[in-house]
Amino acid sequence: MQSAYRPIRIGLLGAGSVGSQVAKLLIENQSELAKRVGAELSLTGIAVRDLKSKRDAELPAELFTTDAESVILGSDIVIELIGGIEPAKTWVMQALNSGADVITANKALIAACGPELFALADQLGAQLYFEAAVAGAIPIIRPLRESLAGDRIDRVMGIVNGTTNFILDRMESTGADFDEALAEATALGYAEADPTADIEGFDAASKAAILASLAFHSEVPVEKVHREGITSVTAMQIETAKQAGYAVKLLAICERVESGGLVARVHPTLIPLEHPLAAVRGAYNAVFVEAQSAGRLMFYGAGAGGPETASAILGDLVSAAKRHLAGGPGLADSTHANLEALPVQFVNTRFQITLEVRDKAGVLAKIASVFAGHGVSVETVQQSVAPNNAALLTIMTHVASERDLEAVVAALEADDSVVLVASVIRVEGL
Ligand SMILES: NC(=O)c1ccc[n+]([C@@H]2O[C@H](COP(=O)([O-])OP(=O)(O)OC[C@H]3O[C@@H](n4cnc5c(N)ncnc54)[C@H](OP(=O)(O)O)[C@@H]3O)[C@@H](O)[C@H]2O)c1
Incomplete structure (x- = not known):
């Protein structure tokens, strides 16, 4: 031609x-x-x-x-x-x-x-x-910028880092701890010689900032993205989650919040095994979008290579x-909505808290009163045996604010019937 x-x-x-x-x-x-x-x-x-x-x-x-x-x-x-x-x-x-x-x-x-x-x-x-x-x-960029430009997006949740998804997936499927799974990811070329950007959530936070700014037509500086990596995720947390019907995933979550702004955050998250994001295995990526008219959409595939x-x-x-x-003008990025990027304390979500407590009469009631005292409602409590004559309590809350949950954790840590607050993890996708 x-x-x-x-x-x-x-x-x-x-x-x-x-x-x-x-x-x-x-x-x-x-x-x-x-x-x-x-x-x-x-x-x-x-x-x-x-x-x-x-x-x-x-x-x-x-x-x-x-x-x-x-x-x-x-x-x-x-x-x-x-x-x-x-x-x-x-x-x-x-x-x-x-x-x-x-x-x-x-x-x-x-x-x-x-x-x-x-x-x-x-x-x-x-x-x-x-x-x-x-x-x-x-x-995902073009769908957010163009295909969904006439809709209102409420939430975007993504597995946007293949290295961390591979590591968490291996921990779940083999029972390996974090260091073993990271070593395997490095040997297979999924993790770089210096894996910090991936495992500490920096890479996912950059992507969360981009997704949030497109979804909500607002400037979202990467410093405003709440970031937690996966280095402290334990084999025990993954096993406890699995038993309760959840997978642990490093999610980038961008959402509108009640106060009118937006929150972008990256952290290990429990999601129900039946949620589509739980089926994203190995180094694959997926982005789950909730829009007012389009409903729920998932974009899935290879996130790297x-x-x-x-x-x-x-x-x-x-x-x-x-x-x-x-010719003609370019597709200018719209930031007209100008929503404020707020800290994670503005989020309301559910939490799973795992505690080692002294195994003696009245402890359960005391723990329950700590939650109630800060307005955090408990949905379920599971008790199992922990080493050193302690009991392990796995507590699932109803939706609570980050602020109230932080106050509960501080009170639990100060309580003499609590040996250890072993894990606090947010729960999404219910
Ligand atoms: N790899 C993936 O799967 C993937 C996926 C999504 C996005 N990305 C993004 O794509 C970009 C490229 O990634 P990559 O994996 O292809 O990187 P890479 O393999 O490290 O390649 C980087 C290239 O840039 C060249 N380069 C680096 N610094 C330079 C400098 N100062 N002057 C001239 N050339 C320079 C290097 O030259 P030499 O070869 O001579 O050293 C090399 O060819 C990054 O922004 C990355 O985040 C990568």
């Missing part, structure tokens, strides 16, 4: 796990992509840190350079796949300033600097695409290239 348009020049920054697959697919599928877009997509340069680094795909050596600026300035569309804040931010701004549209998979950058970058793109009439920044191959993430990048590329030909 002879196109009426000159080729669209694509510059790639980074050729690691994702970048090398993007370059490979761009070259392999060149003629099909040209038909879909209506113009040829020409990969004109690939900027990397070290020309000698080993690549996951065989790519033409002449495309490679360490001069990122020359790639940026010679492109109509720049794809940023180096990760981190700097130099990614400087280069994205340089690309936008030069008149290029930008595609990125960089959740850390979008979560930390999104408002600044979107404002710049808006001012320049350029577009910043980031479908791959949340949940890899799963289309070179070719999988490259699929989302190429989807953005086709959109960007079509817009390049058709």
